Amino acid sequence: MIEHLPILQILVPMLTAPLCVLSRRPLVSWGLALTATWFALATSIQLLIRVLAEGTQSYELGGWPPPWGIELRIDLVNVFVLLIVTAISSVVLTAAPRSLEKEISSDRHYLFYAAYLLCMTGLLGMTATGDAFNVFVFLEISSLSSYILISLGPTRRALHSAFQYLVMGTLGGTFVLLGVGMLYMVTGTLNIVDMGARLGDLGPNRTVLVALAVIVVGTSIKMALFPLHAWLPNAYTYAPALVTAFLAATATKVAYYMLVKFVFRVFGVELAFTALRLDAVLMPVAILAMFIASTVAIYQSDVKRILAYSSLAQIGYMVLGLSLASVTGLTGGIVHLFNHAIMKSALFLALACVVLRIGSTQLNDMRGLGRRMPLTAAAFVGAGLGLIGVPMTAGFVSKWFLVLAALESGYWPVAVLILLSSLLAVIYIWRVIEVMYFQPPPDDAAKLTEAPWSMLGPTWVLVGATFYFGISTSLTVGVASQAADLLVNGAAP
């Protein structure tokens, strides 16, 4: 069974989704979904151990050798992404039932769990595959299910923002498909490793340049890189609280990984950065994203929206790491992917607790929350510190690597900009803290009970992880630096 691990972690959630539909009972389908996600998490831990011990794992679907058949290819980079996606999915889903009761009628819960599992399946499938067209197939699964999940938000505006995301997301997917088609035309293969090798022999030409351009644009839309981010703030704000906690930590991260995979695996450093100067486009865009998004975040009055804009800024950091095209830079990018997933999902889960009790995430309604829901507010502060990048938290580690990488490549102004933009994060997180702790609760406020443990537990697990990975970096930095080395210098075993 052990050799089937790569497919099992995709297959189990994928087949559990129809089982959820058959079960129809909210609790039964929750149980099924929970089993599937935790199983997938266990599988990806197992995979990580195997990849560390034995190197890249390849799994030939249908028994056909690549490039004829489709191959799953698990290396150090994507096993790391698989780990974070399965971990966040499991933790968020654990908190699901109470939060869902508030926002979705219970006769539809089984369909919700099915859609959740499908979204997870799509993300895992995109990450694990070694085949360029297969990426697109699973991109469709994850996109379609995330539109569904977002549209389930409590207000009618959720439908509108889901539709907005649908239009943008479909455009993004089409661009990716176009790019893959062009690459297939010039290389005659869909297998990513094979494609990379044949493209390296071919060298740059006009078709390859356009393929790179459309793939970068397509993935940038999916990960909401400034200025292609318009769908994200609404989608995050109006989606059910739980869905935001899940998607914010996974969907954009997998899109980022998709970009990394195409740029480094298919095009290669030589072609993408030396011949076609991708860094000249991505670096300014990333820096603009960091500043503009953080500044906009300061002026928002809905905490979910503040965090959504903050996500845009964080994506800027990750892309900045990529655009430096150095081992340290990419390490920073990948570590930040992992750390930000944990912190953001902790923050959004804390907000899910807030929604459960006061039914709103407006700053005004959260006055005095520090005393009314002390544990939730404290969790928010803990994860918020991570987001700012205070030492001893996970956020510090990844920003540290980004600053190092910028200095290493001789871009010292960029290093300064990273620090400056962190100051903006201090401002928008402080605004929330100030409202929660230093403003009196509204006079007509009803007595609140703390959120239930079924939700606080998962939130605090993530907050704990924020601090754990801020102190012990052997897992994150250790794996990520090896992964970055693999990507930049090639030499895949």
Place this chain on the structure above:
Amino acid sequence: MVLLAFLVAITWAIIQLRDLFAAVMLTGIFSLISACLFMVMDAVDVAFTEAAVGAGISTILMLRTLALTEGRSDPRYNRLELGPLAVVVAIGAVLIYGTFDMPRFGDPNAPIHTHMVPRFLEQSSEIGIPNIVTSILGSYRGYDTFGETTVVFTAAIGVFLLLSDLRRGRRVDDALRDDIILRIGAKAPIPFIMVFALYVQFHGDYGPGGGFQAGVIFAAAIVLYTLVFGLAKAEKIFRRRRLELLVAGGVLLYGAVGVVSMLFGGNFLDYNVLAHDPVHGQHYGILLIELGVGITVAAVMVSLFFLFARRQQV
């Protein structure tokens, strides 16, 4: 080229038309012409799918949606926006620029013809069915097809989730009961459509066809029945619960084939191990997964139509 010119003309007409009914009909024609275009390019299976899905079912679904909304688009949205136009023109220019270094169409030395295709063409000994497209979709890239089936399944879940609780208004009996000619005229072809669907389903190994097309055609028969005899009657046979069962069942059947091949010691979806002789195993595998695809697609199409049809104009 003539066909391409037609496509451009139709697109222009669709943009200009204010009458949505006519626009929907034109999209149907658009699909049909695309199908012809695919035929000319020798992509028979793609053409078949386009004709069945694009020209057939999706036109019906759009018409059904139109019945719920106003038949005309708002003239306010007909202004010429310069910004988006510029973006679109720029992207178009970039894409055309990208075609300059592409291998010529039909060039036998192009990489797509020399790298993987030889093995696909000689696959008769490995898989043993004449239709190469089916063997690629069903076996070499069976995992992709599994993914696509899941996409269809996901779409169904979305529609179930979004439309199921929005039932309002009283149910109107929309059967065309009085029109005896239409009733008999429509009743006659239904069994033939269904038989044809089964033919397409099981003949996919030899000619163009397969689960996707068959599922859509089968669904078309049921949709026709519903249109003529009314939703209430059709729903007696196809209850929501049963449809959900079928929608999920098809995906599960597909997955089960893969899991069984894992239990027999192969990789996921490795049909070689399903029978003593690898070629037979491939046959069984492709037959079963196509059946899974057919079931899911048919059930999803019928559910989509029912859910739209059940909503009355508010």
